Amino acid sequence: xxxxxxxxxxxxxxxxxxxxxxxxxxxxxxxxxxxxxxxxxxxxxxxxxxxxxxxxxxxxxxxxxxxxxxxxxxxxxxxxxxxxxxxxxxxxxxxxxxxxxxxxxxxxxxxxxxxxxxxxxxxxxxxxxxxxxxxxxxxxxxxxxxxxxxxxxxxxxxxxxxxxxxxxxxxxxxxxxxxxxxxxxxxxxxxxxxxxxxxxxxxxxxxxxxxxxxxxxxxxxxxxxxxxxxxxxxxxxxxxxxxxxxxxxxxxxxxxxxxxxxxxxxxxxxxxxxxxxxxxxxxxxxxxxxxxxxxxxxxxxxxxxxxxxxxxxxxxxxxxxxxxxxxxxxxxxxxxxxxxxxxxxxxxxxxxxxxxxxxxxxxxxxxxxxxxxxxxxxxxxxxxxxxxxxxxxxxxxxxxxxxxxxxxxxxxxxxxxxxxxxxxxxxxxx
Numbered sequence: 009x010x011x012x013x014x015x016x017x018x019x020x021x022x023x024x025x026x027x028x029x030x031x032x033x034x035x036x037x038x039x040x041x042x043x044x045x046x047x048x049x050x051x052x053x054x055x056x057x058x059x060x061x062x063x064x065x066x067x068x069x070x071x072x073x074x075x076x077x078x079x080x081x082x083x084x085x086x087x088x089x090x091x092x093x094x095x096x097x098x099x100x101x102x103x104x105x106x107x108x109x110x111x112x113x114x115x116x117x118x119x120x121x122x123x124x125x126x127x128x129x130x131x132x133x134x135x136x137x138x139x140x141x142x143x144x145x146x147x148x149x150x151x152x153x154x155x156x157x158x159x160x161x162x163x164x165x166x167x168x169x170x171x172x173x174x175x176x177x178x179x180x181x182x183x184x185x186x187x188x189x190x191x192x193x194x195x196x197x198x199x200x201x202x203x204x205x206x207x208x209x210x211x212x213x214x215x216x217x218x219x220x221x222x223x224x225x226x227x228x229x230x231x232x233x234x235x236x237x238x239x240x241x242x243x244x245x246x247x248x249x250x251x252x253x254x255x256x257x258x259x260x261x262x263x264x265x266x267x268x269x270x271x272x273x274x275x276x277x278x279x280x281x282x283x284x285x286x287x288x289x290x291x292x293x294x295x296x297x298x299x300x301x302x303x304x305x306x307x308x309x310x311x312x313x314x315x316x317x318x319x320x321x322x323x324x325x326x327x328x329x330x331x332x333x334x335x336x337x338x339x340x341x342x343x344x345x346x347x348x349x350x351x352x353x354x355x356x357x358x359x360x361x362x363x364x365x366x367x368x369x370x371x372x373x374x375x376x377x378x379x380x381x382x383x384x385x386x387x388x389x390x391x392x393x394x395x396x397x398x399x400x401x402x403x404x405x406x407x408x409x410x411x412x413x414x415x416x417x418x419x420x421x422x423x424x425x426x427x428x429x430x431x432x433x434x435x436x437x438x
Contacts, residue, residue, distance in 0.1 A: 145365075196395075239420070350370040353377055
């Protein structure tokens with residue numbers, strides 16, 4: 009047990025403050041009994057890779073978190089913990105957490121040979137490890153396959169292993185279970201949800217369908233199994249345009265739940281008979297046009313990669329039309345598309361508008377180009393909930409198992425299988 013005693017943490021510009029002591033990011037630090045990193049302080053999230061990025065999502069109770077102790081090397085251990093903060097909502101800014109001064113926390117210390125243990129347990133359990141591009145770098149590097157939602161769905165459907173360990177958010181693991189129903193599907197933290205998936209449920213979709221009888225339902229893969237069961241065909245950001253183009257032009261379409269991806273598809277297809285659900289990913293919606301304009305003006309020679317879920321996608325096209333940034337340097341891309349473009353670019357710098365976990369893969373495929381986020385605060389806390397310690401525990405203990413009711417899975421499978429049959433296979437080697 010670790011007892012949290014009178015600590016504060018606040019992240020600004022890569023500096024962490026532990027009480028009165030400030031530590032530059034990556035500096036050596038001898039931990040004391042008071043060290044901690046608490047992600048539920050508004051404005052702060054500290055993922056297990058040792059980076060610190062601000063978010064603005066308030067206090068969640070209970071909250072699952074990763075602790076990152078610093079020792080005589082930059083990071084000699086990563087530990088996973090479940091944290092319940094018995095406090096009211098806190099205001100932004102440096103705070104002393106006196107409300108939790110006597111709170112005890114269960115801590116699983118990660119062994120130094122955790123990578124070897126993960127690979128050994130995966131072999132013993134006959135498991136394949138899949139990781140989304142937004143996962144922590146340590147998770148991406150240990151996974152057997154890393155990629156976007158479409159690529160990983162294809163891997164799950166064709167996997168020969170008896171167990172799939174999905175390092176992503178819950179709807180992704182559900183999709184794997186739908187496609188490989190007789191296999192065991194594990195997610196290292198079942199609480200890793202998705203704000204976009206929560207913007208529509210099956211009852212809401214049924215009511216919407218009733219308002220538009222005969223319309224074809226196209227659901228972004230970022231939806232629950234129950235919503236997929238009410239869907240005609242799913243899509244991902246990499247094949248959404250192809251999916252909509254496959255539907256007869258005189259057929260009305262209900263597109264859900266992401267409004268920005270829907271607007272992007274409508275813009276590229278020119279179809280006026282698309283009804284778009286007004287949902288959004290809180291991370292991508294937070295990458296706004298003002299942020300984009302400021303970064304582009306500060307880096308006029310940089311290329312621009314923009315995910316279509318972003319609130320700034322329309323702004324990016326406006327900047328092109330206004331001549332602020334050349335069209336050939338502006339690309340609206342899925343995460344898989346970003347990796348392809350990263351391999352090909354010769355630019356000195358690329359500004360990337362998506363969740364910051366994507367930068368790890370981009371830098372791996374092209375170490376000579378500098379990839380920087382349009383908004384450094386674009387961190388999905390749900391994607392970062394899966395830590396090496398939780399992955400190790402998942403393989404060791406067979407948790408958390410993902411289940412989907414068979415009738416829902418059977419109905420959802422058709423829409424997901426239609427999705428993976430459309431579009432060019434992802435080029436990111438998933």
